[in-house]
Amino acid sequence: MCASAVVAAQVVARSERTPLTWWLAGWLAAGAATILVLVRDEFPHAPLVAYPLGSVFPALLVAGALSLGGRRVPRWIVPAALVHGLLRSALAAAGETRLCGALALAVEPAAIAASAWLVWRATPRAGVSRSERWLAPSLLLLAGLAVVHLVSMLQTGRVSPGLLAMWVVAVPSLLGVQLHAEWERGRRRWQSAQEELERRVEERTAALRESERRVFEVQRLESLALLSGGVAHDFDNLLLVILGNSRAAQAEAPTDSALAGRLARIGAAAEHGARLTQQMLAYSGRSPLARKPIDLSQLALETSDLLHASVSQRCRVEIELAPCAPAEGDATQLQQVLLNLATNASDACGASGGHLVVRTGVCEPSARDLADAVGPESARPGRYVLLEVSDDGPGMDAATRQRMFEPFFTTKPSGRGLGLAAVLGIVRAHGGVVRVRTRPGAGTTVSVLLPEAPPATAGAQAPSPTPVGRRGCVLVIDDQDSVVDVTECLLRAAGHRVVGCTSGRAGIEIFRERADEIDAVLLDLTMPDADGEQVLEALRRIRADVRVVISTGRDASFVDERVRAQATGFLRKPFDPDAMLAEVERALASEDVAASG
DSSP states (O other): OHHHHHHHHHHHHHSOOOHHHHHHHHHHHHHHHHHHHHTTTTOTTHHHHHHHHHHHHHHHHHHHHHHHTTOOOOTTHHHHHHHHHHHHHHHHHTTOHHHHHHHHHHHHHHHHHHHHHHHHHHSOSSSOOHHHHHHHHHHHHHHHHHHHHHHHHHHHSSOOHHHHHHHHHHHHHHHHHHHHHHHHHHHHHHHHHHHHHHHHHHHHHHHHHHHHHHHHHHHHHHHHHHHHHHHHHHHHHHHHHHHHHHHHHHHHSOTTSHHHHHHHHHHHHHHHHHHHHHHHHHHHTOSOOOOEEEOHHHHHHHHHHHHHHHSOTTEEEEEEOOOOOOEEEOHHHHHHHHHHHHHHHHHHHOTTOEEEEEEEEEEOOOHHHHHTSBSOTTOOSSOEEEEEEEEOSOOOOHHHHHHTTSTTOOSSTTOOSOHHHHHHHHHHHTTOEEEEEEOTTSOEEEEEEEEBOOOOOOOOOOOOOOOOOOOOEEEEEOSOHHHHHHHHHHHHHTTOEEEEESOHHHHHHHHHHSTTTOOEEEEESOOSSSOHHHHHHHHHHHOTTOEEEEEESSOGGGSOHHHHHHOSEEEESSOOHHHHHHHHHHHHHHHHHHHHO
């Protein structure tokens, strides 16, 4: 008996307190009370201890029913039952046995019936086992048996053999229903937890696959960007030779001759090729940027005339402008982004035309939104300036969507596949991302998200104009023979003396021998034996005031800061011959300005 009471107390105190926990504790308390009543002949005072234990049984049934419904079990429920039982014990000790029995009859069956009602309320009407459906009726039956038991005790004052037989038959069935019902609930919880775990594993697996796909996509685009940049660099050197030689030959040919016209067409074709390489450089992120705060709404408004001229006349263009913070960027390149997107949308609509919408505004994408975007991985949620182009064309399938930004990929018979590639390169160079929403038959929306411009700062003063026109001796250092030859030809035609070499180390040696004679150096920044930075430092060590014009396929903003600080000027390949002559003459004139200052 004592062991039963101790076990019941430990079960309630240390377990997770599921419904079955409370019910088992109640049955243990009821069993202990029954044993005490049965030994009353040997221990006359045993019933005084049995009454509190018996009163706890209905209270624990109610606690289990509350737990089944997900309700909080009041802390006072067991102490209140113990007080009720102690009151019965006090009445029995005073000889008021009938009053003691009446008090039990008034409270305990009602408490058991209340637990049956709570269980009935907490049990779903569908999707449960038979034992769970029988749980509430079994408790109601238990309340009825309790009435029979208490009425019999009031009449006879002791537990009759018939009552014992009733409980021997009823208890296993009633307890079995509770055990099986709780087992079914546990099985469903375990099954639900397993399904939830499988769902999370599937979601995590899908997220990892998506992350792997994005990493692969970024690596692939970066590889294509490196390839495009390398091809553009090599083409720049070829186009420089074509442009320089065609300009030199054009100067020697009679003005009205057929030869002059052919040379002019060669030069025009080379300039067109230079524009294509600029698109390739834009995709690789090496295109020059003249950064300043840009109002995208104002930019779209200023581009509207050119925009209408660029798209098909069958397309209806709608421009929706909203006030927005400025973005920091290159106005010319962002205008190219808008025109490329609009042209691509117009082509997607086809010969039948369609509806194009250009929007600007401000947005705050979440991490989930940025996960679907194309651009730098460093992009973080926050405020972005929005430039968006939508069309009601045929949309794209997943395969086309995945390759749309690849250079030279196009679905148009006459396309070159560089327009959207240039858009992505320009946006990446601006630190922005591109989001694409499309599905077959539902049109396409391309959203360009650019970071807001930082607070405006005072710009650097523009350099004062320098006198041009001085002639001198120029050292040309470039690893391409053809570039050196055409540059020498153009400089000599302009009246300069020229020394050329095709190696960085050879250039250093020539300058060391003729440092007093050489007035300026035209230096290629990318050479195999010694790069332009190493050559520039060596030239500065030989003569600190040497004037060096850097020739490179990159913009000055992509050149190392130390090189920019030591260079007198910059030329972007393929450079225009007149621009090259002007930059060299500006470098030569810088000595005169410094001397006069």
